[in-house]
Structure formats: structure tokens, C-alpha cells
Amino acid sequence: MAKLDKNAVCPVCGSTHFFNVPLGSAETWNQQVDKHPQWKRSRGLPENAAVAFSEPRLEWDQPIFDPMPTPTPHLRCSNCTSLIPPQFVVDPKSRVMLVTTGMPQAGKTTWLKCLFNPAQKRYLIAEPTNQIRREPYEFVEPYTIANPDPRTAVPFLLHGMKLTFQRSRIEVAGIDIKGEVFQPGVSPNKYLRVLDILKHLRSMKFAELFVTFVVPFDPTCTRQNIGQLTSHLTNAPGSRGTWQGVIWTHLDRAQLHDQEALFAFLQSSESALALARRVVAGADEVFDSRFPDAAEAIDRLVQRKQNWTNDLALLDSLTWLLYRIMLAYSALPPRFNMGNVEFYFSFMDGLGSLLVRHCMRMAASLFSAWDRAGCGDFGPMIRESMMPGTDLRFPVLPCGLEFLRDGDDGMPVWGDLLLLEILRQHV
Amino acid sequence: MSDFHELRGDYVANAGQQINLQGYLDYFEPLGSALSRLPDGTGGPFVYQFTAGGGRTIGALGWVVSAASKRFGGWTLWGMWAEKPMPAIALPLFWPALANPDRVGEIVKRAGEDADSLFDRKQWRALSAEIPTGRLRERAFREILKAELSHAYAVPLPHRQPIEIELTPRTLDLLPWLYILGPVDPPSAQVLPSRFNGAGYQYILTDREPPPRDAEIPREVDAIVDAAAEEVARGWQLANEFRARRARPKAVPAPPPRERPAWQEEDDMSPRKSPTPSAPEPTWKPLAALAPLVLQLVMIVLLAWIGLNVRAIRKAVETPATATSTIDTADTDDTAPVPAPASQPVEAEKETPEGRLHRIAQALAAKPPQGIRVGAAALDESTETLARAAVEVSLRRNGCFAKTEAIDGKLSAAEQKALRTCAELREERLVSGSGQIDAARAIAWLERTVSPAR
Numbered sequence: 001m002a003k004l005d006k007n008a009v010c011p012v013c014g015s016t017h018f019f020n021v022p023l024g025s026a027e028t029w030n031q032q033v034d035k036h037p038q039w040k041r042s043r044g045l046p047e048n049a050a051v052a053f054s055e056p057r058l059e060w061d062q063p064i065f066d067p068m069p070t071p072t073p074h075l076r077c078s079n080c081t082s083l084i085p086p087q088f089v090v091d092p093k094s095r096v097m098l099v100t101t102g103m104p105q106a107g108k109t110t111w112l113k114c115l116f117n118p119a120q121k122r123y124l125i126a127e128p129t130n131q132i133r134r135e136p137y138e139f140v141e142p143y144t145i146a147n148p149d150p151r152t153a154v155p156f157l158l159h160g161m162k163l164t165f166q167r168s169r170i171e172v173a174g175i176d177i178k179g180e181v182f183q184p185g186v187s188p189n190k191y192l193r194v195l196d197i198l199k200h201l202r203s204m205k206f207a208e209l210f211v212t213f214v215v216p217f218d219p220t221c222t223r224q225n226i227g228q229l230t231s232h233l234t235n236a237p238g239s240r241g242t243w244q245g246v247i248w249t250h251l252d253r254a255q256l257h258d259q260e261a262l263f264a265f266l267q268s269s270e271s272a273l274a275l276a277r278r279v280v281a282g283a284d285e286v287f288d289s290r291f292p293d294a295a296e297a298i299d300r301l302v303q304r305k306q307n308w309t310n311d312l313a314l315l316d317s318l319t320w321l322l323y324r325i326m327l328a329y330s331a332l333p334p335r336f337n338m339g340n341v342e343f344y345f346s347f348m349d350g351l352g353s354l355l356v357r358h359c360m361r362m363a364a365s366l367f368s369a370w371d372r373a374g375c376g377d378f379g380p381m382i383r384e385s386m387m388p389g390t391d392l393r394f395p396v397l398p399c400g401l402e403f404l405r406d407g408d409d410g411m412p413v414w415g416d417l418l419l420l421e422i423l424r425q426h427v
Numbered sequence: 428m429s430d431f432h433e434l435r436g437d438y439v440a441n442a443g444q445q446i447n448l449q450g451y452l453d454y455f456e457p458l459g460s461a462l463s464r465l466p467d468g469t470g471g472p473f474v475y476q477f478t479a480g481g482g483r484t485i486g487a488l489g490w491v492v493s494a495a496s497k498r499f500g501g502w503t504l505w506g507m508w509a510e511k512p513m514p515a516i517a518l519p520l521f522w523p524a525l526a527n528p529d530r531v532g533e534i535v536k537r538a539g540e541d542a543d544s545l546f547d548r549k550q551w552r553a554l555s556a557e558i559p560t561g562r563l564r565e566r567a568f569r570e571i572l573k574a575e576l577s578h579a580y581a582v583p584l585p586h587r588q589p590i591e592i593e594l595t596p597r598t599l600d601l602l603p604w605l606y607i608l609g610p611v612d613p614p615s616a617q618v619l620p621s622r623f624n625g626a627g628y629q630y631i632l633t634d635r636e637p638p639p640r641d642a643e644i645p646r647e648v649d650a651i652v653d654a655a656a657e658e659v660a661r662g663w664q665l666a667n668e669f670r671a672r673r674a675r676p677k678a679v680p681a682p683p684p685r686e687r688p689a690w691q692e693e694d695d696m697s698p699r700k701s702p703t704p705s706a707p708e709p710t711w712k713p714l715a716a717l718a719p720l721v722l723q724l725v726m727i728v729l730l731a732w733i734g735l736n737v738r739a740i741r742k743a744v745e746t747p748a749t750a751t752s753t754i755d756t757a758d759t760d761d762t763a764p765v766p767a768p769a770s771q772p773v774e775a776e777k778e779t780p781e782g783r784l785h786r787i788a789q790a791l792a793a794k795p796p797q798g799i800r801v802g803a804a805a806l807d808e809s810t811e812t813l814a815r816a817a818v819e820v821s822l823r824r825n826g827c828f829a830k831t832e833a834i835d836g837k838l839s840a841a842e843q844k845a846l847r848t849c850a851e852l853r854e855e856r857l858v859s860g861s862g863q864i865d866a867a868r869a870i871a872w873l874e875r876t877v878s879p880a881r
Contacts (some may be wrong), residue, residue, distance in 0.1 A: 024829045032518055049453040049454045049477070051457065061839070061841045064831065068826060
């Protein structure tokens with residue numbers, strides 16, 4: 001049972017009063033929510049509209065609305081009756097806030113699933129391991145952590161997770177803002193409610209704030225991107241504790257168009273050219289001692305080139321190169337007979353973290369280039385965070401989703417990168 | 428301008444769910460979400476109505492299917508809408524064309540042309556002749572329909588929540604018949620694949636054939652279905668009559684005929700009673716004058732007799748009650764006071780254990796403790812069930828569990844969790860330290876709790 005901090009604030013309405021509730025059936029919840037119109041009102045939903053569920057029988061348990069005189073593990077706001085995950089009301093010193101947003105089909109929920117559920121899959125950087133323990137709060141009202149998102153009219157979801165690494169315990173309080181909110185003409189009410197949340201966020205205390213924009217890789221440059229929230233989030237809270245970055249998903253869609261054009265672009269750097277040749281040839285040994293030089297050369301060349309609009313095929317090929325390198329990384333820890341975490345943190349003074357950092361830098365350059373080519377709206381933020389002397393190591397966290405296509409059995413490639421950033425910032 | 432308009436909704440890549448009824452997506456979202464786990468293209472009909480902000484009522488009729496190939500949880504729907512509830516006859520009338528998205532234009536056009544008849548109940552009889560009854564003439568189909576209708580009619584009134592029906596895509600044809608012949612008055616019923624609060628039918632699509640229901644088919648249902656197969660209007664009329672009969676408040680069992688005063692009975696039984704009603708009144712007048720006196724005398728005698736009997740009964744009851752209490756105490760080492768069994772009515776002396784359980788279950792169902800709901804259908808009057816029900820009641824009375832959750836004689840995972848942490852429950856010693864229910868004590872506690880004296 002979470003100890004209530006005296007300054008606890010409801011992120012939805014800003015109220016400071018809460019009450020305990022018991023678990024009941026989802027069916028009961030569904031009946032009771034109509035008697036608490038403020039729940040829908042505070043989400044910009046019409047009071048007469050039902051809530052969408054993907055399970056038609058509503059057979060699972062979830063916290064209902066009955067006030068309980070005795071303490072329970074579940075808390076509701078007295079004003080808007082939102083279920084508040086315990087991570088929102090605990091001591092702010094151990095709490096990080098995580099705001100995620102992105103347009104529909106950006107891969108946001110898939111990525112969040114990776115964050116919530118302890119992964120047992122390949123292609124992750126820090127998993128599988130028992131050194132990092134994740135205990136999610138089971139309920140993401142009105143759903144559960146196991147089923148967080150049927151296509152829904154609810155504009156935001158509150159979730160929580162306790163992260164334990166070595167002796168450190170971090171409470172991650174998350175707000176998942178749905179992409180549908182930003183669709184033109186859908187419901188201005190929902191957008192306003194999201195702005196309310198951001199306003200309340202400014203009055204909340206926390207150790208760190210992570211603002212992640214989930215942006216899908218789109219070589220066709222036809223997708224809408226999410227820039228509307230930038231102004232609200234970049235300036236406030238805007239303290240040193242704010243991390244802003246892009247989760248760049250769907251990198252598995254990148255393609256190699258013309259390998260000769262790729263080699264020609266990299267020919268001014270011998271190490272970069274050799275790296276590209278190894279990757280294109282499908283060699284087992286992608287990494288060598290000159291990898292840092294090669295990565296820096298690619299970064300430099302991408303930044304130096306102007307007018308990417310006319311060379312989108314080349315940019316696509318470079319993104320393909322990045323993704324192949326990410327996949328090659330996952331083969332290294334088993335080759336050295338060690339776990340992913342050890343390889344990342346401790347093997348040869350953190351060889352893994354060094355390789356990952358170079359890939360991050362390359363990803364940021366490529367993302368910025370796509371942005372300059374007219375396929376994004378976060379270029380300035382990324383370029384700013386890449387300025388010399390900037391502390392932000394990971395402005396762009398690349399991620400592939402190809403292993404999820406046949407269901408939920410896989411995990412996104414490098415989908416756990418943010419976890420490492422949270423640990424780095426907080427531990 | 429026609430009353431009916433075309434309704435289309437689809438999942439648009441990278442943009443999200445869309446619907447052509449601008450501003451009302453939130454109302455339609457739940458319909459399709461319920462089909463998330465079904466294969467692409469699987470779905471069924473909907474008869475839906477809602478009152479949006481500003482008091483505008485929208486009625487919609489159509490078909491919604493999963494669009495899983497586009498996006499998990501995405502859906503596609505088609506049909507028609509109007510600024511008033513859909514006429515009840517529309518679902519069976521347009522049923523053959525409803526599942527085909529290419530025929531929506533045809534449906535809307537025809538509905539527009541027949542709008543006057545559709546919205547005028549008096550003309551439904553004529554329209555109902557156009558409802559195809561092909562499947563209803565199949566014996567097997569009728570049997571399934573009767574079973575489903577019996578199941579639906581078995582749900583007690585009032586229908587504030589939808590009646591759940593499990594169907595396969597092949598048995599969807601039952602829906603229009605359930606809708607017009609079922610227990611909910613069709614004009615106020617909704618038919619949706621998603622959960623909703625209100626009257627109507629929620630169908631749950633499954634790919635496996637549900638086990639055949641062995642419920643007894645009421646003769647009314649039998650007659651309704653057979654009549655509908657002959658003539659839809661006749662079946663519908665019978666269904667209306669049956670619904671009206673069910674809705675009528677149940678006749679309260681007539682109180683036993685008031686005992687007429689002895690003198691009057693004597694008069695009735697008197698062989699001297701005049702065979703003709705026009706017996707001369709003056710003859711009876713002196714006797715009538717004496718009646719109050721006789722009545723008082725009879726009452727005094729009766730009271731004395733009752734007093735003697737009560738004394739004898741009390742003597743007889745006191746002895747076994749004391750004996751039971753002693754056994755309970757001896758069974759436990761604890762010195763805490765043991766709950767004494769409730770004082771039994773006179774008949775309890777002869778009561779069998781089954782009878783006692785039956786009585787307690789009946790009392791719980793008829794008059795549960797304040798604020799607690801009981802799912803009477805779930806209580807099977809066995810010792811275990813009632814003991815669990817007692818624990819459920821105790822959890823709710825002591826604030827360890829939500830009162831709004833109905834008592835069903837089963838302990839859900841959440842209740843078991845509450846059972847482990849509820850201090851009051853242990854104080855009442857209904858549950859041992861290891862979490863085992865003390866059935867005898869729990870039932871005795873429940874008996875006291877639901878006994879009328881409380």
C-alpha cells in the first residue's frame with residue numbers, strides 16, 4: 001500500500017483529496033461509471049457514451065468507485081474520481097514522470113508494453129535479466145496492464161511501475177496520451193483535457209520528467225507528425241530534470257535501395273565504407289575496433305549534406321544500415337558468454353554502452369536529416385540536444401517493431417532503451 | 428429530405444478510427460472495440476440509440492465488423508441513422524441485406540421511401556408480411572430459437588442490463604427474432620456486440636457452438652415461435668401479450684379468508700337457515716342485538732386458550748435450545764462467547780437440515796442485509812454455498828469488500844484476497860487462521876443476520 005505524500009496531486013484535475021476503493025468486477029465498474037459523470041467529463045468524453053472495451057464480457061477485476069473506510073491499495077481522486085496509480089502519490093524524490101505521446105499507429109502502446117512487461121526476448125539491450133525488476137501497477141483505468149489499449153476514445157491513460165535496480169527503487173508515474181486526441185476535428189474537449197493535465201504536471205514534484213514523442217519512421221514522408229504539444233512541453237516544466245526525446249519506431253521498414261550509391265556516399269571515410277560493406281555483405285563480424293570512427297564519420301557526413309529532399313533513397317539506405325547494426329549488436333553478448341546487462345554496463349568498461357551511444361548519435365543525425373527532408377517536426381529539438389556540451393545522450397531512441405507482426409510474442413528491437421536512460425538519470 | 432441517412436465508419440491508416448456522423452465517434456467506438464479479438468470481417472448487427480448533448484437522439488441500425496487487418500481494435504461499420512430511435516420493425520425487415528456493405532444505399536433508399544410506414548406502428552402488421560421467414564420454417568432453427576428465447580425470458584424483470592447471448596456467426600440469424608419476440612419490448616431494446624447499460628441484447632460472437640440449452644421451454648415461447656413461423660405479426664402479437672403479462676405486477680397471494688365471527692358461521696351453517704334470502708328480518712333482530720356480548724365471550728375464551736398453549740410451547744422449545752448451545756461451546760477451546768443459535772420458531776423443532784438451509788437461503792434472497800445485493804439464482808442451498816455466502820455477506824457488512832458486488836455463493840479472487848485481510852471476519856470467527864471457512868458457524872451467523880427479528 002503506497003504511503004500518500006502530503007503534496008500529492010491528481011494529475012487529471014489537480015485535486016489534493018483522494019479516497020480508497022476496493023476491487024470489484026469490471027461489470028460493476030461499467031455500471032458505476034455512469035453514476036460518476038465527472039470521470040468521463042474530465043476526459044472530454046460525452047457522459048452518455050459508453051466506454052470501449054475489447055473484452056465483451058467484462059469479467060476481470062478492477063478498482064470500482066465505492067469509497068472504503070479502510071486503506072486499500074487503490075486510490076481515486078475525490079474530485080474527478082480517476083483511479084490514481086500509487087506511483088503518482090508517493091514521495092517525489094523517488095519518482096520519475098513519463099509522458100508519452102504520438103500520432104496513431106506510431107507504435108506507442110507496443111513500446112509501452114515492452115516497458116511494462118518483463119521481456120524474455122532477443123534484440124533488447126538490458127533484457128532478459130533479473131537485475132532490473134519491474135513491477136507494474138496492474139490497472140491502467142479503464143483497462144489492465146495486460147490489455148492496455150483497445151482502440152479507444154479515452155484520451156489519456158495513467159499507468160505506474162516500480163523499477164528496482166541494485167538497491168535503487170524508482171517509481172515511474174506515466175501518462176500515455178493517445179494519438180487520436182490530435183486528429184483534427186475529433187473532439188476539442190479531449191485536447192483541452194490533455195492541456196489540463198500538462199498544466200497540473202507543472203505543479204507536481206518529481207525527480208525527473210521524461211517526455212517522449214513516439215515517431216514512426218516513414219520514408220514516404222506522408223504521415224502526419226506530432227508537433228502540437230512541443231510548445232507546451234519544451235518550456236514547462238523546462239527544468240534541468242526534463243528529458244525530451246524521440247522514440248523512433250518502425251525502423252525495420254527501412255530498405256537498402258542502391259548499395260553503390262551508399263558506398264559512394266561513404267567513400268570519403270575508409271572505416272565507414274568498410275562498415276557498410278560488411279553489413280551489406282551480411283558478415284557476422286559487423287563491429288571492429290574502428291567502429292567508433294566509422295559511426296562518427298557517418299554522423300558527420302549526414303550532418304554535412306544539404307538538400308536531403310532529393311536523396312531520400314540514400315537516406316533510407318543509411319537508416320537501413322543503422323537498423324542492421326542494431327540487430328548485429330544483439331549477437332554480441334551471447335558471443336562473449338554473458339548477459340545483456342553485463343555486456344552493456346561492465347564488460348570491457350561498458351563496451352555495450354559505447355556501441356549503443358554511437359548508434360544513438362547516428363540515429364539522431366539520421367532523424368534530423370529526415371526532418372530536414374520534410375518528414376518530421378522535431379529537427380530543432382534534436383539538433384539542439386546534439387550541440388556540444390549538451391548532457392542529453394539519447395535524443396533519439398531508435399526502435400524496430402518487426403518481431404511483433406505475428407502477434408504479441410516478440411518485443412521491439414531495442415525497445416528497452418528508455419529504461420537505460422531512466423536508470424542513468426536516476427541511479 | 429429523408430429521415431434516414433447512410434452511416435459509414437472505418438479505420439483509416441495513420442489517422443485512426445473515423446465515422447461519417449461527425450462528432451459522434453465516441454458513441455460508436457465501443458461497438459467495434461468489442462470485436463477486437465475476432466478475425467477480420469467478423470461481426471454482426473447493431474440496433475443502437477443514444478441521446479447526445481443538447482438532447483439530440485440518434486438511432487442507428489447496421490452491421491459492424493472487426494478490421495483487425497488494418498489495426499488491432501479497428502472496426503468497419505455500415506448502416507443507416509436517423510434523428511429518432513430506429514423503428515423496431517427495421518431490423519427484421521432489412522435483415523437479409525444488412526450484412527452486405529454494398530446494399531446500404533438500397534436499404535437507406537427503401538427506408539426513406541417507407542419512412543411513414545416504418546414510424547407508424549399501426550402499419551407494422553402490413554410491413555411484417557414482407558419479413559422473410561424462411562429460416563423460421565426450419566424445425567432445427569426454431570428449436571434453437573425457442574431455447575434461446577426461454578433462456579432470455581428466464582432472466583427476471585426488470586431488464587436494466589442487457590441479456591447476454593452467445594452466438595456463432597452462423598447463428599446470427601436468431602438475432603432479429605430474439606429482438607422482436609424476446610422479453611424486452613423491441614422499441615426500447617438495443618442489440619449490440621458490446622456491453623452497455625440498459626435494456627436489450629448483447630451478443631457475444633464465438634467460433635464454437637454453444638452447448639445446447641436444456642432449459643424447459645415455456646408453452647408461451649413455444650406458441651410465440653410457432654405462430655411467428657406461420658405469420659410474423661401473430662407471433663409478435665403473442666410476444667407482446669406475454670411481455671405485458673410478465674410486466675404486470677404479480678398478484679399478491681390473497682390473504683386467507685377472514686374468519687367470520689362464529690356466530691355468523693353458525694348462522695350460515697344453521698339448518699334453520701331460511702332457504703330464501705328474503706327471510707323475515709324481524710325474526711333475527713333480537714339475536715343480532717345479543718351478538719356483541721357473545722363475541723366478547725368467545726374472544727375471552729380464545730385468549731385464555733392461546734395463553735395456555737404458548738406456555739406449553741415455550742417449555743417444549745427451551746430444552747433443545749440450551750442443549751445446542753452447550754455443544755457449540757464444548758467444540759471450542761476458546762473462552763469467547765459463542766454465538767447462540769437463533770431462537771427457532773415453533774416449526775423449527777421438526778425442521779430438517781435441508782429445510783433449514785432452504786429457509787436461510789430463502790430469507791437471504793428475500794431480504795438481504797441493507798445495501799447488499801444477492802444473486803439468488805446462484806445460491807444452490809448447499810452447506811458450502813451458504814457458508815461462502817455468509818462470508819461474502821460478512822465481508823460486505825464489515826466494509827472489507829464492495830457492497831455493490833452481488834452475493835453469489837462463490838469466492839472470487841478479489842474476495843479471497845479480502846478474506847485474508849479482513850480483521851472483522853476473523854473476529855467473528857467465520858474463518859480460521861488458515862483461511863478455512865467454519866461452515867457451521869458461518870451458517871449460524873447468516874441465520875441470525877437474515878432472521879426477521881433483526
